[in-house]
Structures are given as C-alpha cells and as structure tokens.
Amino acid sequence: MTSADVAHRAGVSTSAVSYAFNGRPGISDETRARIHAAAKELGWRPNSAARALTGARAGLVGLVIKRPARSLGTEAFYADLIAGLQAGLQEQHVALSLLVASDLEDELAIYREWTRDRRVDGVVLTDPRQGDARLDLLAALGLPAVVLGNHPSPPGQAPTVWIDDGAVTTSLLEYLWALGHRRIARVSGPEKYEHTLRRTNAMAAFLAERDAAPAEVIATDYSESEGAHAARYLLSRPAPPTAVVFDSDVLAVAGLGVAQEMGVRVPRDLSIASFDDSAMARLVRPRLTTMSRDTVEFGERAARLLLRQLDADGPVASEPGPVVTLSVRDSTAPPAAR
Amino acid sequence: MTSADVAHRAGVSTSAVSYAFNGRPGISDETRARIHAAAKELGWRPNSAARALTGARAGLVGLVIKRPARSLGTEAFYADLIAGLQAGLQEQHVALSLLVASDLEDELAIYREWTRDRRVDGVVLTDPRQGDARLDLLAALGLPAVVLGNHPSPPGQAPTVWIDDGAVTTSLLEYLWALGHRRIARVSGPEKYEHTLRRTNAMAAFLAERDAAPAEVIATDYSESEGAHAARYLLSRPAPPTAVVFDSDVLAVAGLGVAQEMGVRVPRDLSIASFDDSAMARLVRPRLTTMSRDTVEFGERAARLLLRQLDADGPVASEPGPVVTLSVRDSTAPPAAR
DNA sequence: TTGTATGCGTTATCAG
DNA sequence: CTGATAACGCATACAA
Numbered sequence: 114m115t116s117a118d119v120a121h122r123a124g125v126s127t128s129a130v131s132y133a134f135n136g137r138p139g140i141s142d143e144t145r146a147r148i149h150a151a152a153k154e155l156g157w158r159p160n161s162a163a164r165a166l167t168g169a170r171a172g173l174v175g176l177v178i179k180r181p182a183r184s185l186g187t188e189a190f191y192a193d194l195i196a197g198l199q200a201g202l203q204e205q206h207v208a209l210s211l212l213v214a215s216d217l218e219d220e221l222a223i224y225r226e227w228t229r230d231r232r233v234d235g236v237v238l239t240d241p242r243q244g245d246a247r248l249d250l251l252a253a254l255g256l257p258a259v260v261l262g263n264h265p266s267p268p269g270q271a272p273t274v275w276i277d278d279g280a281v282t283t284s285l286l287e288y289l290w291a292l293g294h295r296r297i298a299r300v301s302g303p304e305k306y307e308h309t310l311r312r313t314n315a316m317a318a319f320l321a322e323r324d325a326a327p328a329e330v331i332a333t334d335y336s337e338s339e340g341a342h343a344a345r346y347l348l349s350r351p352a353p354p355t356a357v358v359f360d361s362d363v364l365a366v367a368g369l370g371v372a373q374e375m376g377v378r379v380p381r382d383l384s385i386a387s388f389d390d391s392a393m394a395r396l397v398r399p400r401l402t403t404m405s406r407d408t409v410e411f412g413e414r415a416a417r418l419l420l421r422q423l424d425a426d427g428p429v430a431s432e433p434g435p436v437v438t439l440s441v442r443d444s445t446a447p448p449a450a451r
Numbered sequence: 452m453t454s455a456d457v458a459h460r461a462g463v464s465t466s467a468v469s470y471a472f473n474g475r476p477g478i479s480d481e482t483r484a485r486i487h488a489a490a491k492e493l494g495w496r497p498n499s500a501a502r503a504l505t506g507a508r509a510g511l512v513g514l515v516i517k518r519p520a521r522s523l524g525t526e527a528f529y530a531d532l533i534a535g536l537q538a539g540l541q542e543q544h545v546a547l548s549l550l551v552a553s554d555l556e557d558e559l560a561i562y563r564e565w566t567r568d569r570r571v572d573g574v575v576l577t578d579p580r581q582g583d584a585r586l587d588l589l590a591a592l593g594l595p596a597v598v599l600g601n602h603p604s605p606p607g608q609a610p611t612v613w614i615d616d617g618a619v620t621t622s623l624l625e626y627l628w629a630l631g632h633r634r635i636a637r638v639s640g641p642e643k644y645e646h647t648l649r650r651t652n653a654m655a656a657f658l659a660e661r662d663a664a665p666a667e668v669i670a671t672d673y674s675e676s677e678g679a680h681a682a683r684y685l686l687s688r689p690a691p692p693t694a695v696v697f698d699s700d701v702l703a704v705a706g707l708g709v710a711q712e713m714g715v716r717v718p719r720d721l722s723i724a725s726f727d728d729s730a731m732a733r734l735v736r737p738r739l740t741t742m743s744r745d746t747v748e749f750g751e752r753a754a755r756l757l758l759r760q761l762d763a764d765g766p767v768a769s770e771p772g773p774v775v776t777l778s779v780r781d782s783t784a785p786p787a788a789r
Numbered sequence: 790t791t792g793t794a795t796g797c798g799t800t801a802t803c804a805g
Numbered sequence: 806c807t808g809a810t811a812a813c814g815c816a817t818a819c820a821a
Contacts, residue, residue, distance in 0.1 A: 189530075192530045209550075212537065367734060
C-alpha cells in the first residue's frame, strides 16, 4: 500500500498525491478531494519513515526529562504534562517520544542526535533557566521548540506557553497575609530555575512593600527528604513561621508529615500551602490549600503551539498558559494567637 | 554525514559499514574495528529513518496507555514504568513512543498503524485481560511485544515479565491474619483485569482454607471518588471490617481520608494496606503499609526483555519481575478488642 | 572478505 | 495542473 496505489486509484500521479497530502498548491480542489477519498478507501497514510528520509515531517515530537529517573513517578507534573501533550498532538497524528537525560550534556547530545537523524520535528522544553544553553543550541540546530515558561519569550527565541509565577506567588501571599500571617517562610525548588527565582523575587517584593521582614527561603531539590528536612528546620526555630509555602506538593506533603510528627497542628498552629496542585494535595488530611493550575491543559496548549510552529514559516508568538487559581482547602487558617 | 563518508574514511565500501554496524558476519574483526573507529571519529550513527525504510529497526518502542488521560498523573505507576522502560531502552539507544488511547478499538488501531508504517519495533503491554484481543492482533501483525503480566505466557504468545499477584495477595493476608484480623475487606480495581481476578481468587482461597467468611470485595475504576465511596460503604456496615486492603495506593489514600473524616482511627480502629507502593504511601500519615514492588525495575526488565526479543529469531521466554515485599508502616496494627 | 547495484516510499524538481 | 525522474541514507542480494 503506497502512494502509487492511491494515485492509481484516483487516476492521478504520485506527485499529485503528495501535493494533496501536504496541502500545497498546484492541484485542483476537485482532484484533491478525489485523492483524499481514494486514500481513505484504501486506508493509506504517508509512511512516516519515508517522509522523514526526504526531510519532511517525522510525525514525532520529543520531550526530554532531566530529572533523576526515579523521581519521575513522585511528582504528578510530568505525568500530567505528558497526558496533555499527548492530547494536543494526537489531533494531528503526531506521537510523543520521551527520553530521560541525566544531565545537561546528555540533554544537549540528544537534541543534536534528534536533529541529525530528523528523528523529531520539534521539542518541548521544561524548567527554563536564565541564559538557558538549550535555547541557544536549539536555535543553532534549527530545531523547532516551545518552552513551558513564565513569560513571553524575547523575539527570535522559541515561543513559550507561560504562567506568570510572580503573579501566582503574590496571589497566594495576599491570601495568607489577609488571614493575618506575618511570618511566612518558603521551601523552594532549586534556585537555578527561572520559576524559582521569579517566586523568590515576587515574595521579596511583596514583603518589602508591606515593611515585613524578608522571608526565610530554603531551597531544595524537590525531594521528599529535603522537604522534610527544611520543614523540620523551620519548625524548630525560636520564632517559627505561622505559614509555610512549598514550591511543590511533594514538598508540602513531606512538610505536613513533619508537622504532624512534631505535634504541630495544621492549620491551627501552622498553615501550609503549595504552589503545585495534584491528586495528592486533595487526598491527604488536612487537604492542602494550593495554587492550582491545569497541567494537562498546559501540555495541550504547548502541543498545539508547537504544531502551529511547525506549520508556520516564521516565528510564532508566545501565549499565556492556563489560569492559576487559589484552591482554599483545609491546611490554611488564621494564625493562632500566641 | 552518511555511511559513505564513514566507508571512505575507513577505506571500505558502504556495505562493509552496514555489516559492521549490524553485527553480521562477512567482515574481519580488524576492519570492523577500523570502521567503528572511523564512525566514532566522524560522530556518525545510522540514520533511523533510512533504517526503518529498509525494514530494519526504527529504534523506537511503543507504549499505549489506555486510561483516561486525566488520570495519568494521579497514579505513579505509569510514570515509574515509563522511567524504567526508558532506562532499559536507553542502553541500546532505543527511544520510547507514547500514545494514549481512549478505548480498545483505538488501541488496536494504533498497533495496526505502527506496524504498517514500521513506526515502532515492538510494544509493551500493560493490564492484560483474559483472552486479551490485543495479543491476538499483535501476533497476527507480527509486532513483537512484551506483557507486564502475572504469570509466564503460554507458548506462542508474547513473553511476560510477571509478578505473581496471587502470592502477593497471600503474603499480605497472612500478615493481617497474624495480626488477628478476621474481617478483612478489599477495595479492588476493575474485574476485567487479570491481576484483579488473581487477587480475588487468592483471597477467596486464603479465607476458605481458614474457614473464614468470604471477603467483601468492592470493585472500582481506581478513581479517588470510587475508592472513597467504597470505604464509606464498608465503614458504615453493622459489622465493619477491621482491615481493608486496597488495590492501589490512590484508593488506599482516599480510603484513609474517609476513615479520618468518619472519626475511625487508623490503625487503632481500622488497618489499611495497599497492594501498590509509591511516594504517596510514604508521605501520608499514618504512612501506609504496602506490598512494595519496584515499578521502575519492572519497566527496566520489560525493556530489556523486549530488546532481547527484537534480537532473537524465535520466541524468548517469560521471566519473573522484581520481588514484591511487605513494607510494614503505620497503617496496620492488631484489631482493637471490641 | 569486499565492492556494486538495487529497492524501500516519499518528496522535490523540472519538463510537459 | 500533471507526469516522469532523481534524490534521501541505508540494507541486502549478488557478483567479484
């Protein structure tokens, strides 16, 4: 079953079939329709390997995950993201190829190889950093990309689907402030990520505006153990915070466990909130107050933006991601009078 | 950069390069080494699209996930599995392609398409059922597969990496029985899955041997809501169980939440155990007693078995998966005297 | 043991 | 608008 069969069936040449399936001019609407009909009858679709060989689409989009492989299952983020990317790509019969890289060098090598072999048509980038080496490489390679970022990308760079982490931080802090919290600490992710930095800056600005003391921020690698450690440290201070915000829900749940072990009642003695929502935040008791964003939709939008990018001649514009809303649950309350 | 370049550099013909890279005879060890050296210097590796076109390897393995896309992130199982598959495949530079199917028809269509386009070299199957239609199709298509199953596969069928869910069930029940529990209920997954059935049968046999009353088993679709509903029902009975085992940790955590809401103390009034371990089981309080299996390793073994299958001429044998051990944590205790 | 010729299914080029 | 024909990069029978 080849394009020649379809051409024969439709009474045209193979190039007509090619034109019809690549939406290019030089063919009448009537023949185009006839060709599509013939292909449908025969159940034919262009062979992706042959396409990739001639430099056309591979029908595959890549995602490199740079986290320790073991931690993948711990956080729902990547799973949700993958589900969303999937959904967005499937509309155009594009598949997702997944690779786990152990470090930056690895990741860059993968992009080089993918480009060389025309293995993927484009890639999705997560966790952008400042002066991200990956963006330079991808630009040099000419490999289309979209970034899950926190601001629109500068012209000439890969477009982002962005969520303003600064604004999200401010929203959460406004809520805690309104409850009466004045000693708010934060257990964050690694400082190298842009979203971590943006949150840090927004938090500093928020507190400075209100003449409050700067927040204590403890950076972690997102692991349960570092989250627990940070929580233990904060709760052991002479004047412990009355509220702690965590950059991810794994950190928050680890922190909640520590509080419970230490006899600190949540939310009576301590309010806990997370920047990340997931099933786990809803399943633990007390249920966690979180900033919730629809990660699946985030992925879907990224997928669609990438597909548009692949079709476009020039650069496409960044666009905002899903709305982030505050889900108030049971882990936050006004601070107890002391 | 093509095989011709490498051939030129090594002073041989392109076929010699092909032979060298496909490990076939007809070439001296010395030339083979020279060819590999030349390839390494030039940073050349066979183009996967071209390979796929000639009927050789595509360098891609497929995994179809047949769950509602939204639920992917809830359970750690798939994320861990993917991480493991990744790790196993990477050794041979094989990538993983992921697709989410909404139903069986979808899934079968994907296999047909993948075969037709030589898009993947093999696939990994999860959640086998009795008389699984997918196995018949894959056999008919000649698409290599491995199954994450619960017993060695019958001859002629795709090999499995298997975990004996019956034995796992017995282990867990033995522990609960030894603690003194006599009214043990179970909140299970869908009955259509083989592993669900095996657990059901093992549990029935276990209780029958001890002349105990048959267990109450409530089937769910693995969702939080059905898990909570089942737990609520069980705890509202006139003579509620003293222990409940859950088929997954999401179900168990949902059940734990219900118990806490109803004022049932765990483990004092109720013991809870799960067949599935993950970070969540360790993060909630009380921490859950689970049967823990290394899902990442499960995936790694499946990947390696599939790679072996791809290299082999005939069928390869099924093999046991990772060992499942009981992780006793804080959610189980002897039943309170009533 | 090595080289040569051919095909895989598509797209691109260029005459018609 | 259409129809040949040449790539694309590799594998493989076959000849040397």
